[in-house]
Amino acid sequence: MNRNLLILLVCMATIFVSFNYAEWKDRFSPAKQVSLGDVIDKPETWFNVPIEIPVRFAWLSDIYVPYRTKFSQDRFVNFTAWDVQEQIWESQGFNRTHPYFYMEKDNPELQAVLKLKTFDTVCLLAKVEGVFGGKPFIRVVWAYKTPGELNIINLRMINQALKFYQQRQFDEALDLFSTILKTHPPHDIQTMVHKAIARIYIYEKRTYEYAFFELKKAQLLSPHDAEVAEIFAECRFFLGVRADELETSWNNGALFIPRTGTTTYYTPPITLPPPTTTLPSSTEIAPTDGTQTPPTSVEVQPTTSANPPDANQPPPATPGMIIIK
Numbered sequence: 001m002n003r004n005l006l007i008l009l010v011c012m013a014t015i016f017v018s019f020n021y022a023e024w025k026d027r028f029s030p031a032k033q034v035s036l037g038d039v040i041d042k043p044e045t046w047f048n049v050p051i052e053i054p055v056r057f058a059w060l061s062d063i064y065v066p067y068r069t070k071f072s073q074d075r076f077v078n079f080t081a082w083d084v085q086e087q088i089w090e091s092q093g094f095n096r097t098h099p100y101f102y103m104e105k106d107n108p109e110l111q112a113v114l115k116l117k118t119f120d121t122v123c124l125l126a127k128v129e130g131v132f133g134g135k136p137f138i139r140v141v142w143a144y145k146t147p148g149e150l151n152i153i154n155l156r157m158i159n160q161a162l163k164f165y166q167q168r169q170f171d172e173a174l175d176l177f178s179t180i181l182k183t184h185p186p187h188d189i190q191t192m193v194h195k196a197i198a199r200i201y202i203y204e205k206r207t208y209e210y211a212f213f214e215l216k217k218a219q220l221l222s223p224h225d226a227e228v229a230e231i232f233a234e235c236r237f238f239l240g241v242r243a244d245e246l247e248t249s250w251n252n253g254a255l256f257i258p259r260t261g262t263t264t265y266y267t268p269p270i271t272l273p274p275p276t277t278t279l280p281s282s283t284e285i286a287p288t289d290g291t292q293t294p295p296t297s298v299e300v301q302p303t304t305s306a307n308p309p310d311a312n313q314p315p316p317a318t319p320g321m322i323i324i325k
Contacts, residue, residue: 031051031052035054037085039051040135043128047128047131049128051126053123054122054146055081055082055084055122057122063100069130071139077105077113079101084121088119089156090159098136101138102138112143119152120145120150121146122145124142126140148185148189150185151183168204181194194218195227209242212232212239219232
């Protein structure tokens, strides 16, 4: 397939995605984009406000406080999730879940939730409709799995690559970061990896050309990332006038292959906007009987009781804990 045809296909796909994005934004225009961390920190601020929250799905849960909130087991399905900004490849971040998400059983969008796997990145349309013990109880009306695959294997690779980085084993870190990208993780993880690679090239290898192209890829994936912009400014400073030449090469489709010195051509990836209104048909289907089995490659500790130990406190934060070793 020649390069012109590839570019045409990319343009057509971009138009299609833009149409779906416009339709989605029109349908849910009142929703405010906010992180789960912000909602947890100030739940009263977001009470009864339509919000759009990106999360990583954890598992279906069984946590209800029917006498303190509107969410009862006969009407709602409960699930647990992580903030997308949580570093779930580390044990502390992994155990910091939010288990108070609820979707009505008669909501046709529930099937999208029941198809999710642990670690799937999901965009939720929701409202905080209860606060108990300082914790927001969130009613979800719509869910969409965003592109990218996150699993135990590439989470462990991320953990190990960052350890290599901290131990100043930069060649090992670069090799593992490259492997992580080949697993096609979600866009925010890809951006994080490109930033880490760029830092190595700038501050350790002094190969600013390679850093330049890593940061251009990060910009395509996350055009509003302030940290990417900050690192890019430093990279351009070190490159001087060479930065303009590289910008021209990038715009013409040329791309250096790091650590080989060769040049190839690329097709710019489509940066998918927030979700369309249907879940991709390729999503794996999880059990729909109200249970979800955690990954078999991890250890699962016994489930805690769903009943709160104190009538004035919410139930335990996790119905089960997965330990990444």
